[in-house]
Amino acid sequence: MSTKTPTSLHVVLFPFMAKGHMIPLFQLARILLHRNVAVTLFTTPANHPFVTASLSGTQTTVIPIPFPDNIPGVPSGVESVDKLSSMSLFFPFASSTKSMQPYFEKIVQTLIPAVTFMVTDGFFDWTLESANKFSIPRLVYYGMSNFSITVTAVVAQNANLFNGKSENDKVVVPEFPWMKVTRNELDDVSSGRDVNSQFAEWMHDMILATRKSYGLVTNSFFELEPEYSNYWNMKYGPKSWSIGPFCADQTLTKTESLFSQKSSWMIWLDKKLELGSSVLYVAFGSQAEISLDQIQEIKLALEKSEVNFLWVMRKGVKESTLGFGDGFEERVKEKGIVVREWVNQREILEHEIVKGFLSHCGWNSTLESICAAVPILAWPLSAEQPLNAKFVTEEIKIGLRVETCDGSVKGFVKWEELEKKVKELMEGVIGKEMRKKVKEISDAAVKAVEHGGSSWRSLNELIEELQAKSIVA
Structure with a gap:
């Protein structure tokens, strides 16, 4: 022995x-x-x-x-x-x-x-x-x-x-x-x-x-x-x-970044904080495959909503496939930025000016949003993400669900629906209540560990x- x-x-x-x-x-x-x-x-x-x-x-x-x-x-x-x-x-x-x-x-x-x-x-x-x-x-x-x-x-x-x-x-x-x-x-x-x-x-x-x-x-x-x-x-x-x-x-450092210097997007968030302008974080994970038509609807919804946003695109996707040659980034430059590099998502969500997360509801993203006390606008795309979205919106009630045109889980989302939900989350009474709820759950998460x-x-x-x-x- x-x-x-x-x-x-x-x-x-x-x-x-x-x-x-x-x-x-x-x-x-x-x-x-x-x-x-x-x-x-x-x-x-x-x-x-x-x-x-x-x-x-x-x-x-x-x-x-x-x-x-x-x-x-x-x-x-x-x-x-x-x-x-x-x-x-x-x-x-x-x-x-x-x-x-x-x-x-x-x-x-x-x-x-x-x-x-x-x-x-x-x-x-x-x-x-x-x-x-x-x-x-x-x-x-x-x-x-x-x-x-x-x-x-x-x-x-x-x-x-x-x-x-x-x-x-x-x-x-x-x-x-x-x-x-x-x-x-x-x-x-x-x-x-x-x-x-x-x-x-x-x-x-x-x-x-x-x-x-x-x-x-x-x-x-x-x-x-x-x-x-x-x-x-x-x-x-x-x-x-x-x-x-x-x-x-x-026991982990607060924001374990792979970068020795502050990134351009974190500097951008700092400037929004100085202005007191709440920011919506938009990211669908590193594996998301979103059609060009759907990307165009997202762009239109963000532009029409006039909310401040930081949108992280899947790294490695060719510009020509995204339809970004239409002047979108120039038109929204005062309100939003598009990032095409790998980011420390946890670091972004922890920034105090980020008040909402348009997310595919991968479990890591869901937990990081909870830990950062940021409510979620749920748009599941694959794997068990629809179940995570159900948990977020129906079980613990810290998020809204983006509705598709035909009511199916993986259907097409029009810009009008997305704009409406973005405004509800970022500016509405429902969003304010969800921020209180997710803060309670975030505190419980910290106590658990x-x-x-x-x-x-x-x-x-x-x-x-x-x-x-x-x-x-």
Whole structure:
């Protein structure tokens, strides 16, 4: 029997190669280091510079392992989802990661001190086999809320829920009768639209690997979604350990920027603060694919609304595809700016002049908005974002929903609707009430990660449990 001291705890983190998956685990690395846990983080060669820059000043060991360079449609050297030319390449990109398994295993078994546990992305189902090979507990990170994983599981378990229903017909969610969902608010596999494809098979393998893993690490806090956290842990599993939100943890520096000098957009926000002009932050994530026609409606809505705005475009999208040659930026230069670089979103949201967020409702963005006490104008585009939007607008009521022309989740949005909702959020009574509500939730988030808070206790319990397990091993 071997014995290990608390300082010998060693975790392996392996995030999926997408900014929205990587950045939260960078934050988790800092939190675990603060708890005297040694951290080794795996990534790929092309992502290595971004990872090391993000974790500079920490004792994190960063190890790059080879990524396949023969994926159909994906140029050699493209090793991150945000650099894919189209999201149609997501599945071949994600499913190809299994080729990294032998490199991963070869290094894991040589690490000193020996690995106590690993936290790997849910998309890396193959890491369960690696973990079992070396008797290492594997915890799964999906970057999703307890609400989303629970509602998705309940719907998937009720296979006949949408029988005879159209894509946009609302049905009551079993176990949560106050909630209604449509097929369009769920992924194709969970809603029963896709059951036989290679993608569906990959999803099923991923879910099965999750169920056989030690637990889930969830970037959330109990007080935010108690019903769904309890339901998941009572009915499904493995146990979800809510230890966030990571962005509220004060062990992190307030705004971890990759830049040594203040950026032009932060200087612009400072000037708006001097003028007392509230700003709407607009961003749809690094993976959003928005049509030219839809971009034109967004531009028109922002211009007509006359609100101040900071709009971050997806980096790498060609100017010619966006229709920005019409003088839009010149016309709105007194009110708004368009940024085409990677930004520290947390830093922007924390700026005191930012009073609203037009968002795709990715879970990271949702949490960062909550932590910064900024209400959301929800415009979900893909993945579990429709469920996050439902949570924001219907469950905790800190946001408004952008309505599409046909009432569907992924339909077209006209400028008149967007202008109306932007004004409601930024200037209306509803927006003012939501700012009060989100401030209350933001305060609760900070308390959750502070000493003695629910997330602080949950992380302590997890570390102690894994420590005890490693001593017995």
